[in-house]
Amino acid sequence: MDECVALAKECGVAEASVEMWVASELFMDGNKRAFFRAIKTPEARLHWIAATMDQWVEEDEEEEEEEATAAKRRKNLIFSAAELIGKFYVVDSGFSNQPGYLAPYKDTKYHFQEYNQGPPPRAEGLHRRSIIVSIWGNHSTTQVPDFLNAKIDGRPVKEVIKDTKWLEEEFTMTVQKRGGVLIQKWGRSSAASTAVSIADAIKSLVTPTPEGDWFSTGVYTTGNPYGIAEDIVFSMPCRSKGDGDYELATDVSMDDFLWERIKKSEAELLAEKKCVAHLTGEGNAFCDLPEDTRLPGEV
Template sequence: MLTLLTSMYLVVRAVSSRAEPIRVVVTGAAGQIAYSLLYSIAKGDVFGKDQPIILMLLDIPPMLPVLEGVVMELQDCALPLLRDVIPTDKVDVGFKDVDAAILVGSMPRKEGMERKDLLKANVAIFKTQGAALDQHAKKTVRVLVVGNPANTNCLIASKSAPSIPKENFSCLTRLDHNRASSQVAMRCSVSSDNVKNVIIWGNHSSTQYPDVHHAKVNVNGSEMSAYDAVKNEAWLRGDFISTVQQRGAAVIKARKLSSAMSAAKAICDHMRDIWFGTKEGEFISMGVYAKGNSYGIPEDLIYSFPVQIKNKTWKMVDGLSINDFSRAKMDATAAELVEERDTALELLSQ
């Protein structure tokens, strides 16, 4: 019996190992977030333990020497799923036939730079990358925008790729979602997997709204609302929200570098949920195209909503009750996104 099971296992492994590799592009691939991310992708933590991977590593020309070092390290990991690593500074090479695109690279805000200058630089980057996706990627590609301002960069990329469904584009608010879940878990002295259905509404910025009105916490085997588990409404409506909103700045102040490890983990969580779906009865936060939403959010935005995912397709969680406190915060972050969008679209038309 054991021999038969062993033989069956080997046959399954042999069949699965013949699976066609998927092509995954990571931009800003020489940067610190990518350095924390690439190993997890290449060893199967995101797209499956039996899914071969071809990694396309895209960065700007001055970073190519650094990228060569990253390629050497990936080769030296001797990862069985990693079939090839292709470093490049050319978008037509980097986006060729990709199944998944993780757009990490963007122009960071520099000292003395006005917000409009930051948007202008990023509009140029994501217009180019969106057009390259449109021309070279598979039409089924799933695109995750990480580089900030992530929501508006994602909108520009999607508008620049008209032949790819807008539903295939999303931006990363999973890091904020994870931060919110962790803060509640620590407050309740439970592990983070005992917290579900927190929501990040809106922009990946300091206006985002971390909402736990619909969240559940499992405490000693009993599931209850986050408000009942925390037993501190003042904290949930005050320090909890500001802590999540300002967490990135707090990490930079402490490390003198941005959140790389936690951002990479959130990227993995986000893409794995797209590929394999969310758990039954649970939802996660993603910045997605707002068209058709039931929450009164302007439609031509990439806005973070609660979503459930099945068959690589997200569906917004509709019908959640929204109180006046939440409404005001959801509208405030939407207003910021409208302002960003209008500035970016003006720049896009120039």
């Protein structure tokens, strides 16, 4: 390896250059080291390194072109599906408003009053829309996106999206695992997202909640009107007068599907509470969680 590096330097390859990096990668292979040593002249060795580098660049460009073509095909597939079955993907602000995508207005969130007051999307054929949706339960994969009480432009979601199976399965699971997907995609903590959520929660408490709207936040369940176990922190639909306090929304509907999943998240929180009983003065700790519901990538 050292001998080949020395021969590369004799060819005029600078130590910190791209050519030297290419040569070092090549020299990891014993057969390529032997081939390089067998080349008779410095000029021919330099030509071999340069030709290899050009080949790698060309292969990278081909891979990028193939990925761009595949991405375009996936995008067109989503557009076609959206037009055929009337579904859409709720996406982050990094996406533009296009058929099949429902993106928020710039610098606003779905559950804030400003969303209704923001400028309309520029994409042709789209209109302003108001979205209300709650999240119940724990911050884990048992969290419950509440499509039963959700509304789009004032209409119940189940009137707009009539595929109940999709709502119960694909939509619910996508929301439950979204945080883990972000952690896996970026390879690091979603702390920035958490910080934004904290700021959003505070803003919800100091901003009067629009009539008919609510926001979701984790609060103590003691005295709640839904029948959820007492003395745990549980995400529930809330309203605020803008004075820093909140009250639980009572005009929500409940069906068997929603209640079953709320109870599953409740059971998980009660089991977690037992795990730290020795810290809360409630006796000896006993940890018997039904399953690992941490978001993928969390430790």
